[in-house]
Amino acid sequence: MASSSLTNDKNPLGGHVVSEKLTKTNYASWKAQVRAAMRGAQLRGFLTGDAKAPAQQIIVKEDGKEEKRPNPEFARWDAQDQQVLSFILSNLSPAILSQVNASETASEAWRIIEGIFAS
Numbered sequence: 001m002a003s004s005s006l007t008n009d010k011n012p013l014g015g016h017v018v019s020e021k022l023t024k025t026n027y028a029s030w031k032a033q034v035r036a037a038m039r040g041a042q043l044r045g046f047l048t049g050d051a052k053a054p055a056q057q058i059i060v061k062e063d064g065k066e067e068k069r070p071n072p073e074f075a076r077w078d079a080q081d082q083q084v085l086s087f088i089l090s091n092l093s094p095a096i097l098s099q100v101n102a103s104e105t106a107s108e109a110w111r112i113i114e115g116i117f118a119s
Contacts (some may be wrong), residue, residue, distance in 0.1 A: 023096065024081045034087075034091065041055065043084050046081050047084065057069060096116070099116060100113060
């Protein structure tokens, strides 16, 4: 079953540690650590938005009939994206987290963070 195998997969970010939570004064060093962790886990596309979500459903032909079913590729993408989002959120100070916590995807959170520190 696809969903059970997803829950058993090891989180590729589990061994990565960011030395400090993001505050208003440590963005450059925090960003360098997070980007290195993402590259090391081969998940950088979830920050940049290059890892695009596949369709949530696929059409399967069975006995001459077309049927919509959940796309296992979307389930894998969503699980990875949420692991990246969780990693980001867990490495934010409360002041920054309050500005990002409504993000539904890792790339959305990353864009908001970059926007906060753009100036």
